[in-house]
Amino acid sequence: MSSTDMDTGPVLAADGTPLKKSLARALRRQKMRALMLIAPLLLFILITFLIPIGQMLLRSVDNEIVSATIPRTVQALEDWEFVEGGAPPGEAVFEQLYEDMLIATEQKIHTRLGSRLNYEMSGMSSLFRKTNERRLGRFDLEEPLAPQFADIDEDWLDPEVWFTIQSNSDTVTAGYFLAAVDLQRTPDGIESVPDFSAIYVKLFVRTIILSVTITFTCLILGYPIAWLLSNLPAKSANLLLILVLLPFWTSLLVRTSAWKVLLQQQGVINDILVWIGLVADDNRLALINNATGTVIAMTHILLPFMILPLYSVMKTIPPSYVRAAKSLGATDWTAFWRVYFPQSVPGIGAGAILVFILAIGYYITPELVGGTDGTFISNRIYYHISSSLNWGLAAALATILLALVMVLYWIYDRMVGIDNVKLG
Amino acid sequence: MSLPAYASTGQRVWYYSFRVICGLIFAFLIIPILVIIPLSFNATDFFTFTPEMLRLDPEGYSLKHYEDFFTDDGWQAALRNSFIIAPIATILAVVFGTLAAIGLSQSHVPFRRAIMAILISPMIVPLIISATGMFFFYSAMGNFLEDTFGLSQDFVGYIKIILAHAALGIPFVIITVTATLVGFDHSLTRAAANMGANPVTTFFKVQMPLILPGVISGGLFAFITSFDEVVVVIFIGSASQQTLPWQMFTGLREQISPTILAVATILVVISILLLTTVELLRRRSERLRGMSPG
Structure with a gap:
């Protein structure tokens, strides 16, 4: 650097301050403005949502x-x-x-x-x-x-x-958490509770098993639909997409009541089965108030949440890959399984985790169509809030469930990204 | 996607059976919703198609369940509550949500990811957990409001539910509005400012008309979230804030009456209207931003 360059000093902005400083100030002002716009909402969410959740976490260990x-x-x-x-x-x-x-x-x-x-x-x-x-x-x-x-x-x-x-x-x-996993503190240390009162681990396991089943049936039913939608010309795909979006927009209670009506012993499905002659009139299927009812109704309710992410991934898979595979001699199946399917895996992951997260915390539908063996951990939480008034235990159960969901959510964020959530 | 002329028999069979399978899945999606519509015109109190209905005999049909709905005090109070709570919660969610979304879409936002995660959290946390947390906090808050400001219990009850529902609706507004802002050209606001418009004018005259479709569909999402929400209402509401979904929930659990089907049909019609609006808005917004040719 020559001495003349040194003499000119830093570049100045119009008002005489160094440009660097002036830029930094502008950037800081911009940041402040952005934060000012976000602040009211952040405060609102903090008061109406985060503090209540935090308080619940405290309550699960509170013993004053x-x-x-x-x-x-x-x-x-x-x-x-x-x-x-x-x-x-x-x-x-x-x-x-x-x-x-x-x-x-x-x-x-x-x-x-x-x-x-x-x-x-x-x-x-x-x-x-x-x-x-x-x-x-x-x-x-x-x-x-x-x-x-x-x-x-x-x-x-x-x-x-x-x-x-x-x-x-x-x-x-830690008593509530111990109780929430069927343990108790005895003079001899921590022991499991007697078998007849051990229900929570069983209930957690059932919640997970049923949620996995629902996720799986959603995937089986959703995959072909998403494939069809992404391979049809845009006009007919948009038309068919409405059939997926309508259930998505319809009230949860409307859909649950529909299933309650359809699945009853004297309901429409049993009537049709009897009319066809598939089942005898005195031997109608028990489709409701059990786990079957929960799985059927919740698959219907959560299916759009599987189809939409799958569809948005499949839309981006270029059809030329499959064509190339076929022209190189692959059969239809090989072309699908070795070329198309691997590219749709991100969609499967996103849809499956979304459906699973939603299923695991469901309350309304299991309560109405689940009977005794189709209910979830959430039904137990409500029971402790409203009937047994054991709020500490309810908070502990909810905390465990929240931890489970947060882990899944973290995986979802790594795979899809929170800001990539799309609606409709 | 159409079948090539040289397709083998096996391919033909698979092509058509695949379409049949897809048709069945679509039927599974849509029939449960459609089936309740004719059932709601049932003249009897049963939840199934009576022989008269199958014969399309006018005797088998009636509007009596609708009449029930429109004359019963319980249902009318529930309807009124729903139409008090949902719109106010929506307005709160839209105002706060739009401001924050505009803030979030600026180029330099510190902790953008963390802030986004917090703002979206009400959508991610299962309702039963949110409801449990709110149950503890909101009852304390309600007592505080009643004692310090001498507000009536009813009024505080509405405030509690409206705040809770606004919190649940906000993520939807954030997501839809940020999505619209992705294609927003910031030189437009600079141009407006350059020509002497103050920030408020710029916002309402330049930015707002362009992001309006996103704001409206976010608002509709927030509305349907509140309008359809039942878990939180059951946890923190009292009998005088009984909403339509709550009334349906109790109806389904205890004394199942066909009036529910009439209500359900009305709600299906409402959701068809909402869906159409959102779809039209989405297409318009995509067209405006040149993201899709149609």
Whole structure:
């Protein structure tokens, strides 16, 4: 570089600032403007959607109720150690329990604690309900308290009861997650629950199996349609595409009610089968309120989600490849299987993951046509929200499901990209 | 795709059987939706074709289920609720969504991928999970609104559902509007600014008319999402916010009545109208941007 070049200094913009600086400022302003446009929505989604989800995740481990309702007992219990068939905690703990329960029963929150602990050990709910204000009022404070608690319920002297209280005194618990995979905490460590009450693992497995089945039937039915659509002239393809889009746009409940009507024992399909003579009138097929019903109805509902991504991939496969394969002597089948099919695999992946993600979280359709053996984990979540009121367990089940979906979603993003989602 | 003249018999057989298979799959897609239309004119309370209907006897048909729908207070309240909630949720989704989509389509957006993932998340997370999360949060929020601002419980109930539905509809607006903006020529806005238009005028006079098809179809997606949504409503709504899908859901679960088929038919007609609008808009937008010859 010569000295004259140095003297001219940096290139200046019209207002006299260096061009580099001026450009950087313009870029920064542009970035700010873009962020300003996005910010309101980001805030909106944060409040209406992300915080609720985050709160649900917290709730699945939240366990403040024990240490908040009987704080002194929990503290006094710290030194006590559980021994199989050993002694319950000493008088000091019962004195604290008396204090705590006096306050808790006055505020009428002791039954809530009872039902919380009942998730960990059955019988806790009635134990806490029995220990009410009236009974506590009759206590003789001059006498030892432990036997008086035992008068209300023998269980107060059961070391296992105290173990349950002790092991749940932390403000966070893994208890809901353990329950969600059919495990429980016992004095001997973490064990699986007895067979008759182990339902969640089975339900998760069933949800996955049924979702895979639905994905598979969607693929079998969707592939030929997508192929046909992408190989027809644009005009007729567009016309046929409407037959795919109409179900896509039709209300989910309309389609579910249609299947409810069609699949009933006295429904249209059974009527036709009887009329043809395929099945006897007194031996009509049970097509609804079981897994079959769920698979049929959900295949119908999710089929467009398989066809559309497949179609958009197949449209881009040049027909000349297959023609070239054939002219080189390949049979129709070889040309399809060795040349066409491998090029459609991205579409299969995208469609299959999309359908699977949608299927795994379905609630409405399994609830209405699934009966008892065609329901999903989501039906159980709703049950815990609305009927059993075990919200912690509902949150834990939902969290597990969310984790599963996020993994699939991550795979989808790697394969297709989030911004490549297309509609209609 | 047509059969060449030299095709062998095997190829001919396969060609026609493939078409038959495709026809059957199309039938599987479309017949369940069409079958409920005649059934909704059933004169009896059964969910199947009566002999009179098969004979095309006018006696077998009636409008009584439609009459039920239009006179029953429960159904009418549900219809009203649906038409209160869905449009407001749609407007919210469209306004926020369009602004953000324009922001996202600028050339230099920091964390573009992460932001996109967050904005699309309501569409990806299964409804049952969103509903569970919202159930906990929205009841607390509802209590807060009632206590601090003294709003009535009913009013707060509507607010909760509208906000939730707007959140669910936003991803659709984002996706459709960003797709329209892909082909948008930014020199147009610069030209407008050059000739003295302020940003607001530029937006409404230059940019908006060009991206309008995307905005409208995004809005229609958002509308149908809210109009058809039932899981979240069941979780966070109370009886006075019962919407049409909720009423149908309870109807199907408990006392299955043929009025549902009349409602279903009306909804099918609505979705045909929406589908036609979206298709027309999509084609128009593609034509405008020169992406397709037709």
